[in-house]
Amino acid sequence: MGNDGGTINKVHRLRLTSEPDRSKSPAEQDLRQFQDASIWTCCRLTNKRLRLPLSSDFKGNLLNKESVLEWLLTPEREDFNEEQIKHFSHIKKLNDIVDLKGLRxxxxxxxxxxxxxxxxxxxxxxxxxxxxxDVLPKSSLGLGTQRNRCPKCESPYTDLDVIALNPSKYELGLLQERMHKLEEMNLHHNGKMRSRKKRTRCTDQNTAKRSKKSGKT
Ligand SMILES: [Zn+2]
Known part of the structure; x- marks a missing residue:
């Protein structure tokens, strides 16, 4: 978007505190969200109309399952634009998405x-x-017969299993923190264990970042 400093867009402004954004009230933020109706009807990956079955990534994007499969089956990403490729680079396998249920x-x-x-x-x-x-109103959590069980199907969940759909900026920060936690726990977004190979690659990257001994080449 024409940034002068190339590093600016690499800065992730994660909100690590539980303080809400005071510049806008939650109600104002919500209103802005709901005004943009297309995020509830169009696939964020392809801009096509959303049709069942739907999937979602750790960022709470609504996606056509079919679009995700197209994405995964075309490693060259020839049918996708630069922005999409950058925005969805975290979807590398089916473990990076969850199939959504409970929608009509x-x-x-x-x-x-x-x-x-x-x-x-x-x-x-x-x-x-x-x-x-299962897709549910946030307010329905805790309404089940037992706490920390899905109010629809009764399967047990933890706080790490709750993903806001089309999250606010603040919620997105929390979702990114959650994903870092899962990575540390060697888990994928869908809760499955990461393979050793993948883990090694992540570790290599971290090591490379931290190690300054080798210097620049
Ligand atoms: Zn459920």
Whole structure:
């Protein structure tokens, strides 16, 4: 976007505190989110209309499963533009996405089977659980018969399994922190163990970053 300093766009402004962004009230942030209805009806990877089955990555993007498969099957990414390639470089295998469940397709978008709410239409925050894939209103968590069980299918989840769909900037920061935690725990976004090979590559990168002995070549 024409930055003068090439390093600026590499700075990740993660919010590490639990303080909300005071420049905008949560209500204002929510309003902005819901005004942009296309994020609830268009696949973020291909801009095509969202059709079931849907998937989502650790950033809470709504994606057509079919688009993700196309993405994974074309390693050269010839059908994707530069921005998409940069934005979705974290999707390298099926373990980097979760198939979403509990959604009904309507003429205008999607409806949550559990609550009956339309996604993006009402002032309802939606999340999905990575352990079962169910899409639910955030407010429904804890409404089940037991705490930390999915209110729809009753499967147990932890806080690390909760992903905000189309997150605010603040929520995205938290999701990025979560992903770092999972990487440290040697886990993929979907909770599966990372293979040794992958782990070694990550470690190599970290080592290379930290080690300044070798100097620049
Ligand atoms: Zn569930």
């Amino acid at each position: 397709e309507t003429s205008e978008g999607f409806q949550c089977e559990f609550s009956g709410d339309e996604l993006g239409k009402a002032n309802v925050k939606f999340i999905y659980l990575t352990n079962c894939g």
